Amino acid sequence: MLEVSALKAGYGQVEVLRGIDLSVGAGEIVAVLGSNGVGKTTLNSVISGTISPRAGKVVFAGRDLTGASSASIVQAGLIQVPEGRKIFPNLNVRENLELGSYRRARKNRAANLERVYEAFPRLKERRGQPAGTLSGGEQQMLAIGRGMMAEPLLLILDEPSLGLSPLLVEEMFTLIGKLNEAGMTIMLVEQNVVQSLEIASRVYIIENGVVTLSGRAEDVAGDPELKRAYLGL
Amino acid sequence: MYPISIVAEAMLNGLLTGAVYALIALGLTLVYGVLHIINFAHGAFLTVAMFAVWAAYVFLGLDPYLAIVPLTILFFAFGYVVQRFVIGPASHGDDGNILLVTLGLSIIIENVLLALFQSDTRSISTDVSFQVLEIGGLLISKARLYGFLGAVVVTALLWLLLVRTDTGKAIRAVAKEKLGAQLIGIDVKHVFAVTFGLGTATLAIAACLLMPTFYVNPRVGGAFVLVAFTIVVLGGMGSITGALAGGLVIGVVESLCSLYLGDSLGQIGIFIIFILVLLLRPTGLFGARA
Numbered sequence: 001m002l003e004v005s006a007l008k009a010g011y012g013q014v015e016v017l018r019g020i021d022l023s024v025g026a027g028e029i030v031a032v033l034g035s036n037g038v039g040k041t042t043l044n045s046v047i048s049g050t051i052s053p054r055a056g057k058v059v060f061a062g063r064d065l066t067g068a069s070s071a072s073i074v075q076a077g078l079i080q081v082p083e084g085r086k087i088f089p090n091l092n093v094r095e096n097l098e099l100g101s102y103r104r105a106r107k108n109r110a111a112n113l114e115r116v117y118e119a120f121p122r123l124k125e126r127r128g129q130p131a132g133t134l135s136g137g138e139q140q141m142l143a144i145g146r147g148m149m150a151e152p153l154l155l156i157l158d159e160p161s162l163g164l165s166p167l168l169v170e171e172m173f174t175l176i177g178k179l180n181e182a183g184m185t186i187m188l189v190e191q192n193v194v195q196s197l198e199i200a201s202r203v204y205i206i207e208n209g210v211v212t213l214s215g216r217a218e219d220v221a222g223d224p225e226l227k228r229a230y231l232g233l
Numbered sequence: 234m235y236p237i238s239i240v241a242e243a244m245l246n247g248l249l250t251g252a253v254y255a256l257i258a259l260g261l262t263l264v265y266g267v268l269h270i271i272n273f274a275h276g277a278f279l280t281v282a283m284f285a286v287w288a289a290y291v292f293l294g295l296d297p298y299l300a301i302v303p304l305t306i307l308f309f310a311f312g313y314v315v316q317r318f319v320i321g322p323a324s325h326g327d328d329g330n331i332l333l334v335t336l337g338l339s340i341i342i343e344n345v346l347l348a349l350f351q352s353d354t355r356s357i358s359t360d361v362s363f364q365v366l367e368i369g370g371l372l373i374s375k376a377r378l379y380g381f382l383g384a385v386v387v388t389a390l391l392w393l394l395l396v397r398t399d400t401g402k403a404i405r406a407v408a409k410e411k412l413g414a415q416l417i418g419i420d421v422k423h424v425f426a427v428t429f430g431l432g433t434a435t436l437a438i439a440a441c442l443l444m445p446t447f448y449v450n451p452r453v454g455g456a457f458v459l460v461a462f463t464i465v466v467l468g469g470m471g472s473i474t475g476a477l478a479g480g481l482v483i484g485v486v487e488s489l490c491s492l493y494l495g496d497s498l499g500q501i502g503i504f505i506i507f508i509l510v511l512l513l514r515p516t517g518l519f520g521a522r523a
Contacts, residue, residue, distance in 0.1 A: 050412065050415055050416070070415045071418045071419070071420050074416070074417060075418060080416050082412065082416055085413075086416065088405070088406040088409055088410050088413060088414075089409055089410070090405060090408070090409045091405055095402050098399070098402065099406055099414075099419075102399055102402075102403060102417055102418055103418025103419070106399075146417065147417075150417065150418070
């Protein structure tokens with residue numbers, strides 16, 4: 001569904017992505033792991049069209065989206081739930097969700113709103129409240145719910161567990177697993193290795209802007225390379 | 234002391250004028266709230282709009298109230314194009330640059346108008362210009378009453394647009410969270426331009442409501458925008474309801490100061506309020522806490 005090949009990107013003199021290849025197939029959860037500063041968020045920014053790549057290709061659902069605008073990428077059904085949630089603090093919960101279908105699936109807005117409220121009853125309780133007053137966990141639910149409103153073909157989650165308590169992290173990963181069981185294709189970009197490996201079908205490990213290790217989750221989990229990549233051992 | 238009826242009339246007139254001030258402040262506060270810049274060309278755009286109303290009346294015989302529809306559309310398009318193709322590209326995303334670009338635009342516009350029309354003052358007198366209504370013993374200028382009603386209706390419509398429509402929600406979303414907006418497929422540049430267009434469109438409406446009782450010369454917009462800026466600060470930067478309330482307060486203050494201190498000192502009260510607000514409540518009446 002998503003094919004990224006030989007992708008290069010950077011800022012000014014600094015090259016952050018130095019030739020990334022990865023793919024996500026329909027129905028999978030693919031985890032993209034790596035410690036701070038290896039280029040995970042840059043990868044997401046290029047895929048979502050907020051920065052342009054220097055070389056390489058992004059093909060989604062058979063269409064070449066390399067360097068396309070964010071609007072047309074959303075239109076194609078590739079939705080990113082960004083790191084740090086980026087919800088609209090001055091809008092209430094319902095308005096945040098409604099805007100999730102600004103570019104895509106606007107006709108099904110009412111039905112999808114019910115679906116999101118069903119998945120996150122807490123959001124329904126707080127629908128009239130300004131989103132800025134929600135707790136961190138609730139904001140993360142809202143960000144995911146806003147993504148679901150666009151009926152994504154592929155949902156990219158950037159560090160959904162960041163800043164959440166251990167209990168909420170557990171809950172978040174269970175939820176991501178459930179979304180996938182319900183048929184959603186997910187690319188999970190995380191630092192949280194152990195829990196990501198538990199729910200992912202395949203894994204890519206990024207180091208210094210290149211993929212250094214990839215494969216089925218259970219194989220990667222047993223690979224001594226994993227420890228080296230993370231701990232430098 | 235003046236008899237109560239004269240004071241009441243002054244206050245009423247202040248409210249009527251204040252509503253049109255509010256309308257001018259509305260565009261300024263909307264653009265500030267979303268683009269986070271003070272549009273220095275706001276006054277020049279108002280002057281252009283007032284000349285447009287004058288020209289439409291003199292050359293085409295178009296009544297100012299009928300000119301509202303075509304001029305609103307025209308000025309929306311004008312504002313959209315100016316933001317999207319002049320201010321946006323020229324500023325390279327830097328707020329300081331936007332400020333300078335709008336300042337430059339205002340200087341260019343003012344001087345082009347001076348070259349075209351000299352600094353003569355022009356006015357039009359339509360049927361309603363001198364008509365007066367008597368309500369409960371108070372005399373009210375019909376044109377000012379229309380101006381008040383028009384300003385209130387436009388403020389209400391703008392508020393509905395921002396709260397009820399997807400475009401309005403997108404405008405509010407972009408105001409606080411550009412990246413988040415982009416990632417749900419909102420075209421941020423388009424939203425900026427639409428916001429700027431709305432700001433200039435409200436000026437066109439204000440010009441149509443003003444011209445039956447006011448004059449125009451190439452510098453007239455500046456005086457209004459100074460007042461409008463005070464209103465924006467008083468009401469709270471970026472607040473729509475604040476602009477309306479602030480406009481009404483400022484209108485009444487100006488009117489009462491003119492009554493007690495004489496016409497030439499009418500605006501002194503406005504600037505005293507401006508200083509007091511900055512000293513005592515810098516976030517304004519309806520502004521978000523910093």
